[in-house]
Amino acid sequence: MVRERYGSAMADKPTATDADGRKPGRALRADARRNRARVLQVAAEIFATEGLSVPVHEIARRAGVGTGTVSRHFPTKEELFAAILLDRMEHLSGQADALAEGHDAGTAFFTFFATLVHEGAQHRGLAEALAGAGYDVETAAAEAGHDVPGRLRTMLARAQESGAVRADITYPDVKALMAGCLSREVDDAHGDALIRLVTVVCEGLRARPS
Amino acid sequence: MVRERYGSAMADKPTATDADGRKPGRALRADARRNRARVLQVAAEIFATEGLSVPVHEIARRAGVGTGTVSRHFPTKEELFAAILLDRMEHLSGQADALAEGHDAGTAFFTFFATLVHEGAQHRGLAEALAGAGYDVETAAAEAGHDVPGRLRTMLARAQESGAVRADITYPDVKALMAGCLSREVDDAHGDALIRLVTVVCEGLRARPS
DNA sequence: CGACAAACGGGATGGCCGTCCCGTATATTC
DNA sequence: GAATATACGGGACGGCCATCCCGTTTGTCG
Numbered sequence: 001m002v003r004e005r006y007g008s009a010m011a012d013k014p015t016a017t018d019a020d021g022r023k024p025g026r027a028l029r030a031d032a033r034r035n036r037a038r039v040l041q042v043a044a045e046i047f048a049t050e051g052l053s054v055p056v057h058e059i060a061r062r063a064g065v066g067t068g069t070v071s072r073h074f075p076t077k078e079e080l081f082a083a084i085l086l087d088r089m090e091h092l093s094g095q096a097d098a099l100a101e102g103h104d105a106g107t108a109f110f111t112f113f114a115t116l117v118h119e120g121a122q123h124r125g126l127a128e129a130l131a132g133a134g135y136d137v138e139t140a141a142a143e144a145g146h147d148v149p150g151r152l153r154t155m156l157a158r159a160q161e162s163g164a165v166r167a168d169i170t171y172p173d174v175k176a177l178m179a180g181c182l183s184r185e186v187d188d189a190h191g192d193a194l195i196r197l198v199t200v201v202c203e204g205l206r207a208r209p210s
Numbered sequence: 211m212v213r214e215r216y217g218s219a220m221a222d223k224p225t226a227t228d229a230d231g232r233k234p235g236r237a238l239r240a241d242a243r244r245n246r247a248r249v250l251q252v253a254a255e256i257f258a259t260e261g262l263s264v265p266v267h268e269i270a271r272r273a274g275v276g277t278g279t280v281s282r283h284f285p286t287k288e289e290l291f292a293a294i295l296l297d298r299m300e301h302l303s304g305q306a307d308a309l310a311e312g313h314d315a316g317t318a319f320f321t322f323f324a325t326l327v328h329e330g331a332q333h334r335g336l337a338e339a340l341a342g343a344g345y346d347v348e349t350a351a352a353e354a355g356h357d358v359p360g361r362l363r364t365m366l367a368r369a370q371e372s373g374a375v376r377a378d379i380t381y382p383d384v385k386a387l388m389a390g391c392l393s394r395e396v397d398d399a400h401g402d403a404l405i406r407l408v409t410v411v412c413e414g415l416r417a418r419p420s
Numbered sequence: 421c422g423a424c425a426a427a428c429g430g431g432a433t434g435g436c437c438g439t440c441c442c443g444t445a446t447a448t449t450c
Numbered sequence: 451g452a453a454t455a456t457a458c459g460g461g462a463c464g465g466c467c468a469t470c471c472c473g474t475t476t477g478t479c480g
Binding site: 238239241242245267270275276277278279282 | 426427429431
């Protein structure tokens with residue numbers, strides 16, 4: 001059987017000392033900011049391609065920093081997970097705003113839907129692990145101003161008003177369809193299969209000229 | 211953050227000594243057979259409700275056996291996972307055969323579809339973990355004579371021939387829809403939400419009188 | 421019923437990983 | 451350019467868990 005870890009133990013009561021959610025005091029030192037971003041990026045890639053069980057030491061090694069640096073920025077592995085997701089949410093809500101501005105309602109919605117599916121294909125496990133731990137990513141993101149679901153909901157409504165999307169579709173329908181595209185059945189997250197699925201779903205959502 | 215383990219480390223190269231896949235020699239002693247079945251059942255329940263990271267010791271404790279007994283029957287945790295899934299597959303293919311015999315093609319298909327979704331809701335993580343480890347459950351099950359996908363495929367074909375299911379549906383479509391029903395969005399695996407989703411999907415699959 | 425092998429129990433072992441700590445290096449500030 | 455707090459590196463610690471081992475129990479067969 002292929003080499004694979006399932007996960008790894010985690011402290012029950014992490015002694016949360018500093019979540020880098022620092023509002024007060026000084027700003028982060030320049031190198032600290034760089035390192036933090038680098039860890040976040042490397043960790044996102046590694047977790048996406050190799051699973052959540054990759055040791056934090058390994059993340060640090062590949063990011064070219066010491067383990068202490070990682071755990072100072074993200075006191076627990078769980079907080080690292082959350083930070084990655086929040087970071088992605090920030091990107092996504094930025095993209096959403098750009099799309100909403102530069103395209104007609106239909107195009108914006110369909111494009112954003114596809115973006116979300118591809119993003120989801122990358123970080124599937126992450127979101128599940130945090131959800132399983134009772135961490136509500138969407139709410140946390142919304143509080144940080146990166147309300148991706150809200151934006152999707154708005155885009156859906158506009159697309160429907162403009163006649164690009166069937167009027168009988170609801171937001172939960174869209175979420176379920178998205179989840180369907182993300183099923184394990186679609187093996188490779190980058191492959192054609194995913195693109196085909198998204199295409200099919202979008203076609204299904206599109207309002208028929210009738 | 212709520213107490214939650216993500217998983218647990220596992221040996222890279224399990225010294226596979228005995229997989230209980232014993233064809234030759236003596237049959238299992240009566241008590242051994244009992245214990246094996248009991249562990250399998252208890253483990254399936256626990257993994258389904260509490261996640262895959264529950265320690266093997268805990269499984270043994272709750273099954274009322276020693277850890278040695280568990281690891282003799284299932285040398286590694288991974289083999290325990292696989293055994294559970296194979297066991298479920300056996301149940302399922304039995305149900306499939308019974309359904310195919312006792313009902314019309316349409317009812318058989320829809321009922322089995324619902325059964326699969328509910329089963330999937332239980333053992334979601336299990337299948338994912340094994341798939342991630344490169345273990346092909348479906349093939350293994352097929353080799354053991356419990357070819358669930360094959361049966362579903364057959365039932366779909368018959369249901370389509372009989373006019374109960376839309377003719378333009380393909381088997382992969384069905385798998386994707388099934389996966390959609392199993393999305394994390396449907397929180398409680400026993401709740402009404404899942405039943406509603408299944409109902410909707412089945413209605414969608416049903417051939418319209420036109 | 422007695423003898424033997426199969427199976428059991430659960431403690432011991434080894435390894436892995438998250439987290440903490442502290443001496444060192446470096447960005448920032450005056 | 452010096453002083454100082456901030457951040458870094460990576461080794462060490464502690465805990466957890468899968469697996470193994472071996473003395474003991476129990477089913478099986480003659």
